[in-house]
Amino acid sequence: MSLLEIKDLHAKVADREILKGISLTINPGEVHAIMGPNGSGKSTLAQVLAGRELYVVTAGQVIYDGKDLLEMSPEDRAREGIFLAFQYPVEIPGVSNMYFLKAALNTIRKHRGLEEYDAMDFLNLVREKMKLMEMDQTLLNRPVNTGFSGGEKKRNEIFQMAVLEPRLAVLDETDSGLDIDALRTVAGGVNALRGPERAMIVVTHYQRLLNYIVPDFVHVLSQGRIVKSGGKELALELEESGYAGLGIEDDEEAVARV
Amino acid sequence: MSDSTNTIETFANQEYKWGFVTDIEADAIPRGLSEDVVRLISAKKNEPEWLLEWRLKAYRHWLTLTEPTWANIHYPKIDYNDIIYYSSPKSKKDGPKSLDEVDPELLKTYEKLGIPLAERAILAGVAVDAVFDSVSVATTFKEKLKAQGIIFGSFSEAVQEHPDLVRKYLGSVVPTSDNFFAALNSAVFSDGSFCYVPKGVRCPMELSTYFRINAKDTGQFERTLIVADEGAYVSYLEGCTAPMRDTNQLHAAVVELVALDNAQIKYSTVQNWYPGDKDGKGGIYNFVTKRGACRGVNSKISWTQVETGSAITWKYPSCLLIGDNSVGEFYSVALANNWQQADTGTKMIHIGKNTTSTIVSKGISAGHGQNTYRGGVKILKSATGARNYSQCDSLLLGDQCGAHTFPYLEVKNTSSQVEHEASTSKIGEDQIFYCRQRGISTEDAVSMIVHGFCKEVFRELPMEFAVEAQKLLGVSLEGSVG
Numbered sequence: 001m002s003l004l005e006i007k008d009l010h011a012k013v014a015d016r017e018i019l020k021g022i023s024l025t026i027n028p029g030e031v032h033a034i035m036g037p038n039g040s041g042k043s044t045l046a047q048v049l050a051g052r053e054l055y056v057v058t059a060g061q062v063i064y065d066g067k068d069l070l071e072m073s074p075e076d077r078a079r080e081g082i083f084l085a086f087q088y089p090v091e092i093p094g095v096s097n098m099y100f101l102k103a104a105l106n107t108i109r110k111h112r113g114l115e116e117y118d119a120m121d122f123l124n125l126v127r128e129k130m131k132l133m134e135m136d137q138t139l140l141n142r143p144v145n146t147g148f149s150g151g152e153k154k155r156n157e158i159f160q161m162a163v164l165e166p167r168l169a170v171l172d173e174t175d176s177g178l179d180i181d182a183l184r185t186v187a188g189g190v191n192a193l194r195g196p197e198r199a200m201i202v203v204t205h206y207q208r209l210l211n212y213i214v215p216d217f218v219h220v221l222s223q224g225r226i227v228k229s230g231g232k233e234l235a236l237e238l239e240e241s242g243y244a245g246l247g248i249e250d251d252e253e254a255v256a257r258v
Numbered sequence: 259m260s261d262s263t264n265t266i267e268t269f270a271n272q273e274y275k276w277g278f279v280t281d282i283e284a285d286a287i288p289r290g291l292s293e294d295v296v297r298l299i300s301a302k303k304n305e306p307e308w309l310l311e312w313r314l315k316a317y318r319h320w321l322t323l324t325e326p327t328w329a330n331i332h333y334p335k336i337d338y339n340d341i342i343y344y345s346s347p348k349s350k351k352d353g354p355k356s357l358d359e360v361d362p363e364l365l366k367t368y369e370k371l372g373i374p375l376a377e378r379a380i381l382a383g384v385a386v387d388a389v390f391d392s393v394s395v396a397t398t399f400k401e402k403l404k405a406q407g408i409i410f411g412s413f414s415e416a417v418q419e420h421p422d423l424v425r426k427y428l429g430s431v432v433p434t435s436d437n438f439f440a441a442l443n444s445a446v447f448s449d450g451s452f453c454y455v456p457k458g459v460r461c462p463m464e465l466s467t468y469f470r471i472n473a474k475d476t477g478q479f480e481r482t483l484i485v486a487d488e489g490a491y492v493s494y495l496e497g498c499t500a501p502m503r504d505t506n507q508l509h510a511a512v513v514e515l516v517a518l519d520n521a522q523i524k525y526s527t528v529q530n531w532y533p534g535d536k537d538g539k540g541g542i543y544n545f546v547t548k549r550g551a552c553r554g555v556n557s558k559i560s561w562t563q564v565e566t567g568s569a570i571t572w573k574y575p576s577c578l579l580i581g582d583n584s585v586g587e588f589y590s591v592a593l594a595n596n597w598q599q600a601d602t603g604t605k606m607i608h609i610g611k612n613t614t615s616t617i618v619s620k621g622i623s624a625g626h627g628q629n630t631y632r633g634g635v636k637i638l639k640s641a642t643g644a645r646n647y648s649q650c651d652s653l654l655l656g657d658q659c660g661a662h663t664f665p666y667l668e669v670k671n672t673s674s675q676v677e678h679e680a681s682t683s684k685i686g687e688d689q690i691f692y693c694r695q696r697g698i699s700t701e702d703a704v705s706m707i708v709h710g711f712c713k714e715v716f717r718e719l720p721m722e723f724a725v726e727a728q729k730l731l732g733v734s735l736e737g738s739v740g
Contacts, residue, residue, distance in 0.1 A: 050695050078697035090692035093683065094710025103706065104696035111697070143710070160696065 001066065003028045003199050004049075004168055009060035011048050017058070018044045020224035026168070029196040033210055033235060034203045036221030037243045042203045043087060045221070046172040049201075050084040051077050064168070078104075079111035081167030085157040085174050092144035097156065098126070100144045101163055108164060129162040133189045151182040158189040169193070170201045175209035187212030207239040222248045290339040293317060296445050299344045303414050306421055309428075316434035316444030323438045329601040330630040330662055331570050333543060336508055343446045343479070408461055408492075409454040413481050416452035423454055427485050431514040431551045431578070439510040439572075440547040443479045447512070450481035455490035455521075464720050465494045482513040486521035488554065493524040495723060509568075510545045519554030519581065526719055527575075528727055530567035530734075538597025538626070541569025548575035552584035552613075560587040561604065562718045564727045566734045569598055574632065576605035579613035579641075586615040589715040591727075593734055594627025594659065603633040603664075608641035608674070617648040620712050623659035624735055630662040635676060637669045644674040652682040653711050655704070655735065683711075705732030 004026040011019040018041045026032055036042050048055050049062070051074035062069040069077065092100065106116040117125065130137060133155050145153050154174055161169055171190065175183055190213050194200070202213055210218075210232065218234040219226045220243075228234065228246060238246070296317045300310040325336070403410050409420055416424050434444040455461050486492050496513075509531070515523050525548075534541025544567075550559035561575040577586030588604035606615035621629035631650045652661030663680055685707050693703030709716070709728050716724045 052691060074691065074694040075697050075699050078695050084695050086692065086695075090686075090688050092689055092692070092707060092710070094713065095706055096710075100693075100696070100698075100706070103702065104693075104698055107697040107699075107702075164696070 002026060002063075003065060004069075005061075005063040007061040007063075009045075009048070009062060010058045011044060011055045012058055013044070013055050018055075018224050019048065021060070022221075022224070022226060024219065024226065026199045026201070028167070028199055029194075030217065031194065031200045031202060031213065031215045033213075033215035033218045033232075034201060034221055035205070035207070035218060035235065035238060037248060038205065040221040040248075041224040042205075042221055043172055044224075046084060046087075046170045046201070046203050049077075049170055050074060050082065075107075076111075078164075079108050083161050083164055083166030083169045085154075085161060085169065085171040087172040087174075087176065089145045089148075089153040089157055091146045091148075093146045095144050096141055097144050098140040101126070101160060104160070105163055126163060129159060132162055132192055133159040134185050135159055150177040151179065154178055154186055155182065155189075158186050158193075162189060162193060165193075165198075167197065168199050168201070170203070172203045173205065174202070175204055175206065183209065184212060207235045210235045220246060220248070222246075289342050291317075291341070291343055291446065295343055299446055299448070302344065303417070305417055308425060309417060312429065312434065313445050316441050317446075319435045320438065320441035320445055323441060325438050329572055329632070330628065330664075331572060331599045331601050333570055333599075336543070338442070341478075341508065344448060402462070406459050406462065407456040408459060409452065410465060411452060413447070413450040413452050413483070416483075420452070420454070423485070424452065424483070427483055427514070427516055429514075431516060431549050432512050432547050437547060439545040440512050443481060443510045443512045443547070447479045447481040450483075450511070452482075453484040453492065453494065455486045455492045457487045458489040459487075460490070461492040465492065478509050480509075480511045482511070483516075484514070484523060484525070485516045486518065486523050486557075488519045488521060490518075491522045493720065494526070495720065496525065496527045497529050508543045508545070511547070513546070513548040513575075515548075515550030515559055517550065517552050517554060517557035517559050517584075520556045521554060522558045522560075523550060524560045525550070525562070525575070526723060527561075527563040527565070528719075528723065528730065529563070529565045529571070530730060532569075533567050533596065533598050533734075534569040536596050536625075538569070541598070542567065543570045544568035544573065545570075546573040548573065549578065550576070550586070551578040552581050552586060552610075554584070555581040555610075556583045557581050558585040558587070560585075560589075560718070562587075562589040562715065563591070563602075564715070564719070564730070565590070565592040565600060565602060566730055568600075571598075571600040571602050573602045574604055576607070576634075577615060578607050578609065579615065579644075580609045581613075582610040583612045584610055585613070587718075588615075588617045588619070589718045590619045591622070591712045591715045591731070592620070592629055592631075593622045593731065594624070594629040595734055596625040596627060598625075599628045599630075601630040601632055603631045605634040605636070606646060608635075608637040608644040608646070608671075610641060612643040612645075613641055614645045615647075617646070617650075618714050619648075619650045620715055621650070621652045621661055621663075622655070622708060622711070622731075622735070623652065623661050624655035626658045628660045628662070630664065632664045632666075634666040635668070637671050637674045637676065639670045641671050642673050644671060646674075646676045648676075648678045649714075650678075650680045651711065652680075653708065654682065654684040701732065701736060704735050708732070708735060 002025045006022055006024040009019050009022040010017060022045060034042050034045065044055055048057060057070055102122050109116055135155055139152060139156065145156060148156060174186060178186060202215060215232050218230055218232060220228040293314060296313050300313055432440050434441055453465065484494060515525060517523050531542040531544060552559050559577050563575060565571050575588060579586050586606050590602065592600045592602050594600045603619060604617055617633055619631045621631055623629040633648060635646045635648065637644045648665060650663050654661055661682055665678055667676055669676055689707060690700055690703050694700060708731050716727060719727055
């Protein structure tokens with residue numbers, strides 16, 4: 001059975017339709033890259049999957065693990081194993097990263113009928129995962145994303161993903177704002193989390209990230225539709241000819257209105 | 259704590275031993291205020307002549323005063339002649355007859371806060387004859403305190419048993435003429451608490467549980483006086499975290515603290531009186547005068563308050579730093595949700611040398627709530643080397659609420675240091691969504707963010723109080739986001 005099945009998904013924000021019929025099937029273990037110019041609807045797709053209420057689904061269906069995803073609250077989606085690595089991770093002053101993550105992990109564990117972690121278990125788990133992300137332990141005691149550099153924020157997202165062990169991870173422009181070293185580390189973290197049970201959707205504007213996180217499938221999005229799908233070589237093709245080579249213009253009008 | 263809770267529960271679960279009711283006191287005093295009413299109150303309490311005179315003086319002065327209007331609060335005019343100034347015990351005839359008649363929302367809140375079943379009926383004001391015998395519970399505590407020479411009991415009792423102590427300190431920090439509400443309280447106060455900790459004694463327990471049982475019916479005009487003699491220490495917890503069902507509209511309390519040489523008083527409040535409904539109907543008007551005098555050298559008074567209830571809060575727990583090296587602290591969390599209005603803060607008056615004060619104020623506004631911080635730091639000429647640090651932070655939820663800050667600084671000694679920091683932030687929808695995407699519910703997310711915002715204050719609260727206060731904030735903010 002597929003893990004995620006998107007059927008003819010339409011979504012709008014305010015009164016503007018952004019997704020105009022997306023269909024996509026993702027099986028466990030697969031990594032799908034979603035590429036496309038600015039304003040093509042990549043991030044909207046990511047947000048809709050996570051349940052952001054700002055975006056209203058007007059038509060279509062999303063089945064996740066046999067359930068109607070669109071009926072579920074954002075927190076239930078997370079508890080059922082959907083993780084969104086945010087393009088712009090949100091700062092939460094006053095709440096320590098450690099406390100936040102422990103609360104998240106324990107809510108998810110509770111939902112799955114697992115025993116909640118105590119402080120010791122949690123710390124051990126976290127130490128192990130921090131090594132993976134080459135993260136400085138002081139980041140744990142700082143407020144969530146507050147005063148973090150761009151790279152630290154992105155690293156923190158993947159670190160959270162490593163701790164929460166989702167079944168479907170959606171990475172929304174995780175590469176944006178990263179220098180090449182940070183990109184390598186983040187990609188290394190992501191690759192370490194690839195496995196036969198876990199699927200990933202990697203949303204990116206540039207092919208660069210896909211040198212490090214090699215996808216099984218690549219889909220090109222334009223004006224709210226998937227205009228082309230292929231294997232990892234499609235990304236390379238795009239790198240050479242650009243979106244224009246596929247006959248796609250930057251969806252500038254859309255960008256201007258976002 | 260758990261021991262005392264057990265004691266209470268044991269009592270609560272006991273069958274009522276005296277299977278009859280005597281309704282001794284019908285409300286004999288008619289509505290309104292006059293010298294006769296003041297005399298009547300004093301007579302009912304069998305008070306000595308000097309106290310009656312003291313009340314009358316307050317009453318006569320009150321007549322010359324007008325209600326203050328400088329605070330950033332709005333409410334219909336209070337008719338002081340439409341209030342019953344004495345009813346003891348408070349008439350229970352109007353209350354619900356059983357828990358079945360109590361607003362289920364209120365009961366749900368008790369459940370969430372983990373209030374023991376037995377206490378819920380009392381807090382909800384159910385007209386049961388006696389859920390448990392609070393006098394007996396109180397006695398257990400009293401014996402323990404008495405062994406150390408600590409006097410702790412109701413104000414009326416103290417007037418009878420320790421008139422000299424009461425006379426020496428009553429009104430010495432908040433004089434009868436201090437302000438409109440303090441003068442009113444001085445004239446008509448019904449009861450309250452009195453505590454005296456003798457020289458060198460460290461009070462062995464938080465004076466809390468006692469209060470939770472005993473203070474339920476102290477009425478609209480309560481009076482608290484706490485004296486810590488040289489080298490003494492006491493931590494006093496006022497109020498309870500559960501919302502009190504109380505139909506009174508006006509509360510005007512006075513609290514006076516006196517700390518002598520090297521003495522320390524820690525006074526913590528969690529106020530969660532009825533805030534009115536979602537449309538701003540009903541709710542308590544809470545006009546309170548709280549002040550502590552650090553009279554002795556190296557003395558310290560610390561106020562910590564979590565104010566989540568009342569339709570209107572008008573309250574400025576303050577410190578007079580008279581003794582050299584004395585320390586005043588004010589840690590506050592004030593919440594204004596729905597149509598609540600809070601105008602609260604502190605005054606730190608530096609008089610002695612090298613006196614220091616710290617002010618940490620956290621205001622949370624939600625719904626249509628209006629939250630005002632009003633603080634005064636005064637450094638007199640005599641206060642060489644005085645230092646103050648103030649921090650006022652505001653957190654907004656939604657876009658209908660307001661946060662206001664009025665810090666007043668008056669410095670007359672050039673050797674002093676005064677620091678003030680302020681910030682305003684907003685809980686954004688993006689923060690809530692971020693939490694939810696990690697599996698955390700909206701309710702828990704708000705509570706987590708608010709707790710993070712308040713933690714500098716919460717860590718000043720005694721442990722179990724802090725846990726309850728955190729839960730309480732979560733409950734009070736329910737439905738304010740999303």
